[in-house]
Amino acid sequence: MLGIGSIAKKVFGTPNDRKVKATLPLVAKINALEPEFEKLTDEGIKDKTKALAERARNGESLDDLLPEAFANCREGARRALGLRAFDVQLMGGIFLHQGNIAEMKTGEGKTLVATFPAYLNALSGKGVHIVTVNDYLARRDAEWMSKVYTALGLTTGVVYPQQPDGEKREAYQADVTYATNNELGFDYLRDNMKSDLKEMAQRPHNFAIVDEVDSILIDEARTPLIISGPSTDRSELYKSVDQIVPNLDDTHYVLDEKQRNVTFTDEGNEAMEKLLHDAGILPEAQSLYDPESTSIVHHATQALKAHKMFTRDKDYIVRDGEVLLIDEFTGRMMVGRRLSDGLHQAIEAKEGLEIKPENVTLASVTFQNYFRLYDKLAGMTGTGTTEAEEFAEIYGLGVVEVPTNRGIARVDEHDAVYRTAKEKFDAIVEEIKVAHAKGQPALVGTTSIEKSEFLSQLLQAEGVPHNVLNARQHEQEAQIIADAGKLGAVTIATNMAGRGTDIQLGGNVEMKVLDALAADPDADPEEVRKRMEAEVADEKQRVLEAGGLFVLATERHESRRIDNQLRGRSGRQGDPGRSAFFLSLEDDLMRIFGSERLDKVLSSLGMKDGEAIVHPWVNKSLEKAQAKVEGRNFDIRKHLLKFDDVMNDQRKVIFGQRREIMESKDLSEIVRDMRHQVIDDLVDDCMPAKSYADQWEMERLQAEVQEHLGLTLPITEWGEEDGVDDETVRERLEAESDRFMAEKAEAFGDETMRTIEKQVLLQTIDQKWREHLLTLEHLRSVVGFRGYAQRDPLNEYKNESFQLFEGLLDGLRAEVTQKLSRIRPISPEEQAKMMQQLVAQRQELDRQAEGGPEAGGPAPLVEGFDETAPETWGDPRRNDPCPCGSGEKFKNCHGRMV
Known part of the structure; x- marks a missing residue:
């Protein structure tokens, strides 16, 4: 029987349905203009841009210009890329222009969607920023979409790390600028440390479209951007304290995995104090509770966190003698990002690496407060609904679900819950073997590098060929994802959030063409493309017959959004597909959030080894646990933001x-x-x-x-x-x-x-x-x-x-x-006198350092040597010993003065 809420929705429609319906008249207007814009010459399209920009400058609102601007942009994109935007893509563009988050499923062409509002808002001449999650996507999207903007008569820029200043300023002056969230935030801070307006790169913040908006504005927003300089080096103290922590046992600390925190117990404080006394770190007469011990207590706490809360190959990896953090949401290395407050140094000590000095903050900003600088903000994602409350409260952004161009044909199975991790992994391996045998490509999602490598070993033992994508294979990311849709392919991936590259069934034509041309540079590109398109089309048909892409998740993430992103990789553009989650009571989420009750239920059912419980109720209870974690994380971010708002005003x-x-x-x-x-x-x-x-x-x-x-x-x-x-x-x-x-x-x-x-x-x-x-x-x-x-x-x-x-x-x-x-001006005479004094001081220091004759050193090598008369020095070559007798080469001693 339907509830009252369901009946009301049937009669009145959901708020989302009403928003979608409201765009239909605008989409109809844009479509009606299409024949008129198809008749324009290439130059006519650019002239249209100039005319629209002139009207915007004269005070006509962008909303009034929208139908013509979108129609012009669609025609420009069709000519430049051969892509004609669907009606749902125009809808997405309208929602973005209105300052919303457009939730569009994977494979619906979000990159092209962004060009419509970007073009319309760039007509104001104030610039538009399109924000991506990594430098690869910023460059790729800028290169790809610049063809559209060029066809429309606009300029495109891309901002990347270590970019020359002149080039960076030019990129920010472009009509549309592609950049990562990190680079935008750091450039804002750098600009506000400059001492000349001409050196500043950014213009006032007009309009930003954030791709993978949930990843940037929520996941990454937990860590502020900080520009810092080195402070005093305390590496020895980190090493000394680190050697003590392994001597503690479970009674000495409390690990709260829910709150991600670890603290000493009373017994732990006493044990730590004794160990610190024994090691000579804490003076005998001094207690841990004395004010003088603050620094040592801080080091001890950070060392405990490093050992008990941070796991190698899950939270960080060690590469080239450096601790590189791993983003828990995307599985990527965060190069250049360091934990603050001495925690990074504590992890370096734990791993026996060189300890880099702590840093002093020179400037900082949170992503929340940086993105709130924009007059208008919009975003795109495949999964934003679960975080709608946070988007509305922090950024004033609404989330609108944009319908898919074709219906979703993917089958989402109920979660299968096993009692132990071993049973779960055995079942996963069997499931992968079945899919591989019938040629169905499988994408297997894991939550850590450690687990992805463990599963890889199990598959190797069974002789199943596969690829592994995690922070260690960061450079091959695009290639591995391009191959993930091939017949019988098996890909193990650590967190697929915000990858930005679609998995295309049968393989990726562009990648295959590039590989073929690299192998045979003399080949005709057109011939190669035709051959590859035929190959991929044939393979795609066989993959579709095998059931499309099979997404198999080995664990639930704390956030429903990350699970939905993984699931959304399958069934793009109406393709068939299948998704399943295999869980065990030993998984982190199940273990931390109440698996005891479920364990009792499974025991009472008398389940045998290797059996799984599959029921909608299990899905419901897991979603409730995830919603609780999301709510708690939101509260933490909201609390942090309240404190940062105080500093933000200043x-x-x-x-x-x-x-x-x-x-x-x-x-x-x-x-x-x-x-x-x-x-x-x-x-x-x-x-x-x-x-x-x-x-x-x-x-x-x-x-x-x-x-x-x-x-x-x-x-x-x-x-x-x-x-x-x-x-x-x-x-x-x-x-x-x-x-x-x-x-x-x-x-x-x-x-x-x-x-x-x-x-x-x-x-x-x-x-x-x-x-x-x-x-x-x-x-x-x-x-x-x-x-x-x-x-x-x-x-x-x-x-x-x-x-x-x-x-x-x-x-x-x-x-x-x-x-x-x-301050006071100095005369030319004073300047000359100061220079003489500096030279004399330098010579005196050199003499003392070299042990020259006047500093009681050895006698000169040349008889009659006179410091002030070069004619008495003989004729030494540059690499000969200096005639003053210092023992230094002539070029490094008195030879510097001639």
């Missing part, structure tokens, strides 16, 4: 102030206001309002004025004058300081003085901001303890960080004023 103020400074040609007024504020503060401090003259601290004021303003004034005498009050002193100080700085500006020259003011301001802001970030990090790490005093840690953090920010601004004024008061 970041916007500082970055905005920097930009204003760089845009200004004359900062003398700002600098004067700062100087006058410093004078106000000094007078208020030493001559408080409503105080008597005998309470004034005129000697201290005189010293402070000398220190901060560089002025030597008879302030103590002013205090003895009749009728002098704080206002009189303030006015005199302002007048004297203005005169002093005016003289300085005259001596330097007006233009030079303006440049000095700009550089001093920028350098001081950067230095103060770095110190502020470090202080906020320390505050953040301890503010949680305020909860024990019944105070809200977030409110405490807000209040204290605001006070710290006010302190930053006060300190900024004082330091800028002080630095500018101390």
Whole structure:
């Protein structure tokens, strides 16, 4: 019997259905314009772009231009790529333009869909960013889709790591720019560390389309982007503490896998203290609870996390003497990404590698706050519905399911649950052998490198040929995926999320053509293409007869979305397919989230070895467990974001102030206001309002004025004058300081003085901001303890960080004023004298280092050698011993001076 909700949906349709229906009139308009645009010449298509851009500049809204722009873009894409966009692809483009997330199944052509809203929004001349999950996809999509944009008369850019500055600036000036989320975020931070507007790469943030939006805005958003510099090296302490942790047993710590945390027990603290005393790391009279032990406790905690929470070949791999983290959602290596707070160093110590110094934060931003800078944001994914609440709450994005071009013919089987991992893997191997024997390609999903290699060994033992795709085979990724749809192919993949490459049944024509041309460069490309297309078409037919792609997952992921992404690899564009999940009670998700009850049920059913339970109820209970984990992860991200929002407001103020400074040609007024504020503060401090003259601290004021303003004034005498009050002193100080700085500006020259003011301001802001970030990090790490005093840690953090920010601004004024008061021009004579002194100091240091004759060293090799007269040195060759007797080669000693 249908529930009330189901009956209502039948009558009124779902909200999603209504959104889809609302686009139908627009799609009809675009289709009606098609014959008109088909008649345009190639040049006519470009002229149309110019006309649309002119109308946008004159104030016509992009919504009004949409039908013509989409019709023009469809025609441009058809001519450039030979692809005519389906109606559902136009729908997806409309939803993206409206600032939504378009959920489109794998193989529905999301790369082409993005060109429609990108083209329409680029008409405004403000630039559009298309964001991908890795550099390979950014370059591939930019190269592929640039043909469309070129046909339409637009420019395309691509941003990648280690790109030359000039090329990067050019890429950001293009109408449409492809880049990864990491590169965009880091460029934003780098731009706000530059000291000249011409060096900045990014334009104001107009519109971004994020591909694999769930991977970027949710999975990767847990880790902020940080630009950092090295701090003090404490590698020996990491090594010493690391040798102690293996001596602990299970009673010494509590591992909470649900919360991904590990803590010492009371027994563990005592055991650790004794071991640290024995190793001489902790002084005998010192306890772990003493304030002086904070650093050692921190190292011990990080070492414990490294050993108990981070597993090699699951959370990271070791390559070329380096610990490379693995993204748990995509299975890719995160090159260049390091864990903060000393945890990465603790893992390096555990693996016996060289320990790189910890870093100090110079600038940081979270992905949430970076992407909220855009005036408009949109995204594409195959699986976004499960995270709709988070997208709406954090980014203000709605999720709309776009219908598939053809119906889905894939068969999704119920989960099969085994009691042990051994039984599960035996069943998986048998299932793969059956599929392989009938020629059905199988894609086997695992959750870690370790498990993918274990399954690979089982298949090798059974003689089943297969490919393994994980972080170790990162470079061959595209090739392995291209082969995964071939007849009888078996591919073991660690996490298929955000791979960006479709699995095509029968094989990938493009890849086959490239391989054939590489093997025989003299072959005719057209002939090769025809041959490969025929081969693939024949093989595809045989694969379809075998049942299409079989997706077999060996475990459930914490997130339903990742499971759906794996499942979605099969059944693209209406192809047949099949998916199944094989689980065991020993899997992480089952073990952590309540497999005991299920174990009792299975025992009471009297299940035999090798038997599985298959029932819709099991699916339901697993989905509930996954939804709980997703909810908890969302709460964690939301909590972190609330703290980062506090810093984000301050970041916007500082970055905005920097930009204003760089845009200004004359900062003398700002600098004067700062100087006058410093004078106000000094007078208020030493001559408080409503105080008597005998309470004034005129000697201290005189010293402070000398220190901060560089002025030597008879302030103590002013205090003895009749009728002098704080206002009189303030006015005199302002007048004297203005005169002093005016003289300085005259001596330097007006233009030079303006440049000095700009550089001093920028350098001081950067230095103060770095110190502020470090202080906020320390505050953040301890503010949680305020909860024990019944105070809200977030409110405490807000209040204290605001006070710290006010302190930053006060300190900024004082330091800028002080630095500018101390600079002075130097005459040519002083410059020459300074150079002479530097040369003399260098020579003296060289003599002392080389043990020359005046430093009590050996006698010169040449009789009559005179330091100041080269004619007395003889005629030594460059590699001969120096005639001064230092023992050094002549070219490295006195020969450097001639």
